[in-house]
């Protein structure tokens with residue numbers, strides 16, 4: 001569903017939001033797209049268990065837990081950092097995943113770096129038996145195929161399509177399915193320029209650019225300016241944004257409009273990739289830091 005945003009920008013620039021966040025109550029946004037073909041593949045391979053990786057607040061972990069339950073798979077989440085193993089109840093994402101049947105394997109941040117190595121995967125197989133492996137953030141070729149379905153015929157009118165970038169799967173799908181007149185802008189939620197190479201693995205065109213000025217200090221980092229932006233955006237447009245991905249991307253796009261980055265008459269489509277489940281966990285942290293909490297209707 002596309003939702004027009006009634007903000008009067010100069011130079012006849014318009015903003016429209018693709019509300020992927022409304023696609024599913026628990027497998028929202030890009031997660032539904034990324035898991036679609038992976039779960040079909042897992043079934044085709046007669047797998048009964050899904051194993052995946054993520055941080056303790058990961059949208060992907062929550063989505064895999066729910067999707068697994070819905071489609072009859074056991075699920076295992078390999079979680080970065082072992083400090084939460086006896087505090088699952090205190091973390092809304094892990095609690096949700098556990099309630100939906102996910103079993104956890106907590107590992108140190110050091111071990112987590114080896115998660116793609118064959119010996120590491122073999123050890124997991126010894127422990128848990130056979131599984132279908134969904135990579136961190138869900139990004140692989142089948143996930144990109146799913147994300148190629150985000151843009152539809154009704155989106156041909158837009159000349160810019162903007163999305164948040166974590167592992168690069170979502171933007172790769174958008175790049176592959178974009179029309180020749182469309183430019184895809186990605187807003188990384190984390191520092192570092194390794195993402196360009198990751199995206200080139202999956203994306204076959206040059207119609208894209210990463211804008212790396214809006215990560216707010218790195219993955220999961222936020223400040224008062226971002227909180228106030230997300231809350232004002234919610235008050236004005238009744239659209240909740242998450243602080244890790246979509247909030248930073250929306251902030252970036254609106255800032256770039258004010259800096260005249262976009263030519264007059266640009267029609268900009270922002271992909272709302274979901275992530276709203278993470279707000280509860282972030283609000284617990286914000287309360288501890290005595291910062292204002294994020295508004296949301298979920």
Ligand SMILES: Cc1ncc(COP(=O)(O)O)c(C=O)c1O
Pocket residue numbers: 029030059060137139164165166167168169170171242245246273274275276
């Ligand atoms: C809500 C949300 N938006 C955007 C992204 C970035 O997507 P990708 O990892 O495909 O770059 C993620 C992470 O997967 C996410 O959870």
